[in-house]
Amino acid sequence: GENVEQHPSTLSVQEGDSAVIKCTYSDSASNYFPWYKQELGKGPQLIIDIRSNVGEKKDQRIAVTLNKTAKHFSLHITETQPEDSAVYFCAAVMNRDDKIIFGKGTRLHILP
Amino acid sequence: GAGVSQSPSNKVTEKGKDVELRCDPISGHTALYWYRQSLGQGLEFLIYFQGNSAPDKSGLPSDRFSAERTGGSVSTLTIQRTQQEDSAVYLCASSLDRVAGNTIYFGEGSWLTVV
Numbered sequence: 001g002e003n004v005e006q007h008p009s010t011l012s013v014q015e016g017d018s019a020v021i022k023c024t025y026s027d028s029a030s031n032y033f034p035w036y037k038q039e040l041g042k043g044p045q046l047i048i049d050i051r052s053n054v055g056e057k058k059d060q061r062i063a064v065t066l067n068k069t070a071k072h073f074s075l076h077i078t079e080t081q082p083e084d085s086a087v088y089f090c091a092a093v094m095n096r097d098d099k100i101i102f103g104k105g106t107r108l109h110i111l112p
Numbered sequence: 113g114a115g116v117s118q119s120p121s122n123k124v125t126e127k128g129k130d131v132e133l134r135c136d137p138i139s140g141h142t143a144l145y146w147y148r149q150s151l152g153q154g155l156e157f158l159i160y161f162q163g164n165s166a167p168d169k170s171g172l173p174s175d176r177f178s179a180e181r182t183g184g185s186v187s188t189l190t191i192q193r194t195q196q197e198d199s200a201v202y203l204c205a206s207s208l209d210r211v212a213g214n215t216i217y218f219g220e221g222s223w224l225t226v227v
Contacts, residue, residue, distance in 0.1 A: 034216070043116075043203055043218035044155070089155065098143065099168060100216065104154040 002027040004092050006103025014111050019080055021106045023090035024072040030092040033073045035064060038087045038105075047088075048075070077108075085110045114138075116219035118204050124225045125194055133189045133222045137206030144187050145205040145216065146179060155203065161187060194226045 003026040013019045023033075031052035036044035050057045050064045050073065057064050061080075066073040077084055090103040117136040125131050137144050146158040157171040161181045172178070176194075181187040191198055201221040208214040 036218075041220075043205075043220045045218070046215055049215070098160065098162075099157060100145065101157070102147075102155040 002030055002092055002094060002099070002101040004090060004101050004103045006090050006106060008106060009104065010107045010109070012109040012111055013080055015080055015082060017080055019075075019077045019084070019108055021075045021088055021090070021108070022072060023074070023092075023103050024070075025092040025101075026071065027092070027094060028068075028071065029094045032093040033064070033066060034091050034093070034100075035075050036089045036091065036102075038089065040086075044089055080110050082110050082112065084108060116204055116206050116217055118202075118219035118222050120222055121220065122223045122225075124227060127196060127226055128193055130190065130192045131194055131224060133191075133202050133204075133224070135187045135189070135204030135206075135219060137185065137187070137204070138217060139185075141206035141208055141217075142184060143207045143209060143214075143216075144181060146187070146189050147203040147205065148173075148200045149203055149221070150200045158189070158202075191224075194224075196226050199224055199226045 006023045034049035035047050037047045038044040048059050048062050048064050050066050061078045063076040087105045087107050089105045091100050093100050119134045144161040147155045149155050159179045160168040163184045164181050176192045179189045201223050203221045205216045205218045207216040
């Protein structure tokens with residue numbers, strides 16, 4: 001089955017700097033890759049997603065890149081702000097079974 | 113409703129008791145998922161419904177766990193004879209149809225504590 005590895009598990013960046021979180025997946029049949037942000041005591045919220053026919057997608061300060069050949073995808077947050085502090089999860093989905101496999105999460109701390 | 117609604121939001125139960133957790137998906141969403149998240153951990157897949165049927169029950173950790181969905185809407189996750197290791201946040205999510213073509217939305221979770 002699909003396996004998603006996420007790194008790093010914890011990331012601290014200075015406010016205003018960029019943060020990058022990386023994920024790899026094992027099954028080349030995966031074709032949809034969402035990213036979720038989870039704040040303390042809340043459910044995960046979708047922040048951006050990318051499908052396998054696209055290499056990059058951007059939404060304001062957030063961007064995601066996908067390298068299908070290498071089977072990895074990354075989340076980039078620029079000009080980080082205190083409200084970006086949260087746990088971020090990547091995920092991979094295969095069209096054939098609709099099972100969403102999540103990475104173990106990255107706890108992002110934005111330092112003042 | 114406006115979002116995925118879960119109840120109860122918090123539940124403390126004694127070891128050995130049964131609990132029921134309820135999920136009310138976004139209106140019109142046919143796909144429904146249950147995940148478990150232990151403290152500080154990732155999201156563990158439990159079960160997936162498409163309409164009322166569950167094509168994938170592979171994540172249910174033991175036969176003490178069961179889930180049903182009626183009317184293609186509300187789903188109930190039941191844990192029988194609860195154990196302390198069942199303490200976790202149980203998250204429900206829904207999507208309009210198959211997730212590979214649609215966004216999946218999560219509820220706020222049901223926080224279960226078994227004492």
